[in-house]
Amino acid sequence: MSPKQHRGEVTAEHLLDAALRIYGESGEQGLTVSAVTRASGVSLGSLYHHFGSIDGLYEALAQRWLGRLLGELATALGPARTAREGVGALTRAYLTFIQEHRAAALLVHSSRADRVGMERGRELRDAQEARVSAFAQWLRPRIEAGEVAPLPLPLVESLVLGPVVGTARRWLSGFDDVDLDEAARVLPERIWRSISAE
The missing domain is CATH 1.10.357.10 (Tetracycline Repressor, domain 2)
Structure with missing residues (x-):
């Protein structure tokens, strides 16, 4: 795996982990793009790159x-x-x-x-x-x-x-x-x- 691929996987993991924490604390209504990017420290562009949308992140x-x-x-x-x-x-x-x-x-x-x-x-x-x-x-x-x-x-x-x-x-x-x-x-x-x- 290339360093770029590894960074991409780490970024996706950060997003998924942050999304689960938010879901556990605030439920579905709290699972927003801004909440996930803020909690994960990952950019909006990276979220869309890896999952396409907040719905894609939720489904993943x-x-x-x-x-x-x-x-x-x-x-x-x-x-x-x-x-x-x-x-x-x-x-x-x-x-x-x-x-x-x-x-x-x-x-x-x-x-x-x-x-x-x-x-x-x-x-x-x-x-x-x-x-x-x-x-x-x-x-x-x-x-x-x-x-x-x-x-x-x-x-x-x-x-x-x-x-x-x-x-x-x-x-x-x-x-x-x-x-x-x-x-x-x-x-x-x-x-x-x-x-x-x-």
């Missing part, structure tokens, strides 16, 4: 953190020998991620991210395909072995991730009736019952 930031979340979920599945263990590992990894990266989790679970996901779903899915399919690749042999109910993979993914995402959204919304430690203990067994072939 959301994709960056969605990629990290999916990567952590894939890593959590690695050591799991059984589907039941995998459900537990996936649930705990997801809930740990939102606790440790609250600002990023708010961004990934935001209504804007949902809108973009609905409008550009296929394109975004294809961009994350390797990470998304890690769950399907891990799950397929467990379905074939009769450990998991023989349901279409998208339905199994919904049964596994739906309750976890719902719990995460409720916690991120500020409801004080959600205890993530309790959810990490209770949800895996409840989810497992919904997909078990037994």
